[in-house]
Amino acid sequence: MRIEEGFQPVPYAEGNPYTTDPVLPSLLKRLLPSQALTEVEKDLERFGNEVLTTLRDLCKLAEPPALSKGWRALKDVFQREGIIGIFYERAYREHSRAYGFAKILLAVGDSEVIDCPLSMTDGVARVIEIMGTPALKRDIYPRLTSRDPAVAFTAGQWMTERPGGSDVSRTETVATAVQESASPYGQRHTLNGFKWFSSATDSDVALALARTGQPSDGSRGLSLFLIPLRIPLIRAPSEPRPSATTNNIFIHRLKNKVGTKTLPTAELSIEGADAYLVGTPNEGVKLITPVLNITRIHSAVASTGSLRKCLAIATAHSRGRAIRGGTQLLSDTPLHVAELARLHVLYRALVHFVFGAVVLLGKSECGVASEEELLRLRLLTPAVKAFAADKACTAMEECMTTLGGEGYMEENGFGKCIQDAFAEKIWEGTITVLALDLVRANGKSAALNAFIAWANTVLSSCPASLGDFLSGPLGSLRSALDVLADAYAAPIPPLVPRPALFLFCHIASGLYLLEHAIWAHSTAEPTRETDVEVLRRWVTEGGLDVALENVRRAKAAAGSRIQMDANIVYGRGSGTQGARL
Template identity: 35%
Template sequence: MPSHPHAATLGNQYRGDRVLLSWLARNLPRPVFEAIDTDLDALGAHAARAWTEARSCSPSEPILTRFDAWGERIDRIESTPVWQRGAALSARYGLVAAGHDATHGEFSRCDQFARVYLHHVASEFYTCPLAMTDGAATALKASANQALIERAVDRLTSRDPTRLWLSGQWMTELTGGSDVSASETRARLDEHGQWRLHGRKWFTSALIGDMALTLARPQGACDGADALALFYLETHDDSGRWNGIRVDRLKHKLGTRELATAEIHLDGALAIPVGGLERGVRLIAPMLNVTRTWNAICALATMRRCIALATSYAHQRVAFGRRLIDHPLHAATLADMQADFEAAFQLVFHVAHLLGRSECGIADDHEKALLRLLTPLAKLWTGKLAVRIASETCEAFGGAGYIENTGIPQLLRDAQVFPIWEGTTNVLALDALRAIGSVGLQPLLRAGDRLLAESLQAPASGELVPAIEAIRHALQRAAEWLQHNSTDPDALQAGARGLGYTLARTLAAALLVRHAVAVIGENGERRPSHALLRFIARGLTDLSATEKMPAVDLLDPPSN
């Protein structure tokens, strides 16, 4: 079927991605870049094909069959065709394995996340269980539980699709989402001295996987988060039957509909403690660092896809006698989207590199502290930014952007999950405050100062001096705001979101200015510097003044 003359088209999403190619060329050693180029090219070509194929067929969603023909409860989940091919593609291209492969050392995470970035949109959110699988492998390795490491990690990081395991991360309950202290799942010892889990998990993804990590309160434990233990369980027993798991229903969600998200009951599920029988939340921390970075990478991938489609459409669609791209206001709108994306890209891939350095054991204390600060900041900012860019993309397509089978509305529906998964924007903002309380703001300020000083030393920095000063001023304002409110916990919390946006945007700008002056010097490329100037022109800071009247006083009480 021929495409509509105005339909947006995609070429190879690797070869056509100037920002990705430039970052890889500048930040990876040449042998690493050359070693991964073929796989990235294949993923870029697959991304373009997958977009076209998705437009030519009806969308599908997973199906839950509770009973077989004879009335026996089976709770079988049938995945979509793309998901059925997910394990083979993930194993072939090492979407989890690359991050745990020592071949590329500190650049292993950069390699991995370049692959994930290219594949995310084509995967129909198969990246969700992959993120949890990566997080589970990371958490198990950090736990020092040798038996579980030997049992599961090689499978979780396998490049063989017949051996590759997927893992869930089952934390959310009706009584406790981000506040896991309210978790009601109980762990009891049976007559054989084995732990059995009983409770309801309200929102579980990757139920089609082979294992999960979940929180439960051991029998006799007191209330509160510290009394929770982290448990490992496999979803099926040796005969292939569910391991004490009952699937109540699949969730009907705003987006990510190809992903089977279920509400389940654990009814005596056999499980093994990952560590001790308390402080299980601490064992989750290595997992969250990884899954939050996946979230930011996938948000970034969504931004890139939105901009690629909107730009393609603007070059084809004619309105008022000219192509959309020839209308200055429309071109400026797309340019603003691109500028935000380029800044976000620099921040997220910098976090990926820091994660790789930390895991390789070569990060110094300053870099470890910076990673602790930047992980929640990158996630909170990119999650909201992806929604805004996806919404702007719907508008850029006009009426076509509101029609389901163009694929554009799905980008917006799916993007809305990024500010929710792995901690909402407010939860991440408060986590960033805790990070500042733990390691201070100095690691971020030092990183910004060093990036700006390095940029000023470059021969091509002259035209960007005003931008550099604006970034320096924004860092100073953030530090002053934090100091001014340091003795008022309520003011700190009320302004945490704005502080998070400010710190994320400002360090992203510092990273972008370093990149911009470098590429000007190397080949005269000025698009990154233009992106930087547009990005800064719309402001870096979002710092609220201390309010004497509590915000809640502005809100009407609920009417009954």
Template identity: 35%
Template sequence: MFDMNRLHPLRHFSAATTMTRGSTVHAQEIGFTDLNKQGENGKTVFARAKRGQFFQTEPHLENQYLGDAPLRAYLKRNVPKKVLEQFAPDLERFGHRCATDIHQLGRECELNPPSVQHFDAWGNRVDDLITCSAWKSMHDIAAEEGLISIAYERKYGPWSRLYQIAKLYLYIPSSGLYSCPLAMTDGAAQTIDRIDKNTGHSLLHEKAFPRLISRDPQKFWTSGQWMTERKGGSDVAGGTETVAVPQEDGTFKLYGYKWFSSATDSNMTLALARIVDENKQTTPGSKGLSMFYMETRNEDGSLNGIDIQKLKNKLGTRQLPTAELLLDGSTAHLISEPGRGVAGISNMLTITRLHNATGAVSGMRRMVNLARDYSKRRTVFGKLICEHPLHMQTLARMEVETRAALFLVMEASRLLGLEECKMATEHDKLLLRIMTPLMKLYTAKQAMTIASEGLECFGGQGYIEDTGLPAMLRDAQVLPIWEGTTNVLSMDVLRAIAKTHGKVLQTLFKEIQEKVAIASKSSNVHIQNGCQATSQSVNKLAKFLEGEATRDSSLLEVGARDFAYSLARTYMASLLLEHAVWDEATELDAITVARWCEQDLCPVVTNHSRGHYDNKSVTMDTRLVMDGYTDKPLSKL
């Protein structure tokens, strides 16, 4: 019979001695005291284990620019040599800083979240928002490093935006979520920059805009984006109840409740509200929404008709002061045409969605790089983690996802730079229009997967708050929610197609096919297979759209998410192919193509063939979800 005692970890130990590899070792030498030793009071002293000599080694954070081969390769391939030589040294310097002092400040922001003091000692309502010194330092760093100004100075022409996004990509994982107010600041700057300077908005162009893009910490402003109300979500047309009452001096007083206001400590904000007409009525729907500019504080420093009701208690992004605000007569200025507020925020959404995607891919890169470094430091089962093939396979899959996401974000940045400098073709503009929601929705989902998988790479330490690693997962969870959920953005893709009468889709397919045509000249088997998989995906999508999807408009609505995923994966495959046939490409670039194209590039066609979008399947979806739900009768289901 098998002796279970053989499995006991202390089966060879005795009170006095133990044997190890033929040598006699006293118990005291391995961390145990003599159980029979008497204490001062004559009582037996129980055994005590020493701490031992082994401690886990934390991962090392390397220079964020030098440690990112795909980023440097993309910039080298796309940016003119003379231009890259001018800003690459700054990226290298900043990459080091993001791994050192900025990283430490970001950690301090996580450990010292904001709070609100509603009343002073005498009972006066003050609503003093308290943030830590590290958060304030991030404000100064953002200005000094030009994290907003680079894109608007346009020193490097169309490459300025790409330079800025590359720098933000290095910064965001170390930023302590200060990247959030910077995203909205960039969005506000973009919105103001595109407002005609001759329309009378001198306050915007002479006061606000110069501060939003300033490199002087004393002058630099951040901006909020106050759109969401109690009804919540992306349906601002149906959910906005804030009203704007005209004043004799041409300003407006805003009254309403803003349910989410990230970066509550901002200097200004852009907000949506409904103008009250002479009959004290407002226009419902999107046609009744207008955009307003308001400063958060008055000249004397007091809040501009704003009551901070509470700070949100969130799963993640705890560093970020997100509040519920009551606007009670806040002075504001109309900056859109009346009833054109939704159109006014479109430029802002392009920027903030790009920032969201940049945050997603930068978080992925940070997690992969930390796990990579840890694999060279942690020993398990007698060898380093990096010597275990299964673990390296896992990391390789994470790396492929990260590279594909990186190229997607960088390509969108490149196109935006061209568009901002009025150098974009109609093809470029249409491509950017459909890329923006695809990029945001897909990278956000990738970021969640990589963050979760990454924590496993650290074992139990990945679950310990003191390491800072769990915060990466918590903070990643907001990415699919900010700036439109996955389903909302999937519907936005369909709207983009409808509004352009299919031109954005034709442009995307043409772009993919052109990249495949160039890559197909390669003799590399991995690239050839990648070209075949990508071409097949485009053909499947085209056939799907020309078939039942044309005859049944509801089909695409049900399959909108799978359709968006199919477009994103197929386009990302073409970007990887384009990079893999670059003159300085390596074998790893071809391998990346092969690994990416092993997945189902066209899930919308696969799931359509399985009947997932027909009426019977939709009915079954509802029945499955509602099975056992007793609140309402299910007789109609």
């Protein structure tokens, strides 16, 4: 039999990623004012068609690992679409963040990780908006937020060095003040060092940490600098783009990574580069925090958006693939649909959780967030990044398996999505790093109290007509809040932070689903029964019970378990140092 004869796999159509998304249209309907919703929905539907056509075609032109025509064209599309621009034009005030991140959610699975350098551009724009000199706000900020690719800048953030990874206290790059040369951009310095991981090799500027104090000062001796990658920094669009060597920045090599291969990531040698001090000397770690907060939320949206694409493929495939001799579609097979439903519940939980943080980010930037909301955002930022990355990666693999052997083929796109999205489990902090950040946030502020107060407000807002049906899930969430408060009570046992983070995320995502279910019920939305059932399943079947048990086990763990962990990993009799958070 010839290959074109006999059975052929049935093609599937994913459909417009916005109009077919099971959660985003309803979520935006709740979050946005009606006039804004009308305008935003029109643009998102148009952009959804661009994702299926323009972006997918450009992805085929992006050949790793070089600065290809496709890579540059993808960046141009994002800039023209206002990704970054939307956030700072603030046409919809605090809702602008929800609008812009909705576009990213739709595009991230079909844009070759182009949002990575743009997320850093977003963070750098925010730093300059907050603390830049008048000259930086005049010359650099408008380019970082521009919709015109001819003048728009992208930006990197250079923190990672060989000795420390996430531990910036071991930064080796040294900044030396140039006393005789003043600049309106900030005090001029020369930088010398080596940045081990730069994911914005083709950017125009970068924020970097460099040492202005002594090595013994650790992170307290670091300052923040804006580095031009090319000199002159400001030039006419018609002028040729200089090499980075014009500012004594040299690419040692492009990284050979497991995924994100189209994204040009480099090791950079900085050999006397001009740079400008941003903000107060020796406060670099504090001053770069807005970049980290923004890129972590971008990372969470990217993880969730990658799952969106994989789930859309799996769902569309089920409508066309027949079994039982071609007599029964997978969409009519209860066991198969049950697996897809479980993945859809997870996706809905992630979208609501992530956009909960997005909404608070928008409110904080527009100065309309309450003190309680700012404290809650401090907890949500590391949490959504960790949780979305962890849950999405596993779920994407399960989406692949729903296609059987077809899912394992590269042309379906699963493999690339999974490889690229796995970086989100590492970039901007591993789960353990973020779990310890949550501990710090709780230890230095009343953030957890603010979160619990908000949680109780959401729980008490459930109307009686809905509360009776949801009595079990509501009771579980209330009990889990008690365990959460106990988990973060000092002193925190050394094994608790990681399971406590997952417990926090299960509770928070459940509460955001509850908020939506209450809204859908109260407004008689057509989706209200589904929204209520999604909440019920997430709380009772989504892993909250496992998260609770893991916290209890970690709290009860004695020193003997820590010693046995070391024995299992390193061999019997291995010594252990005192455990520290």
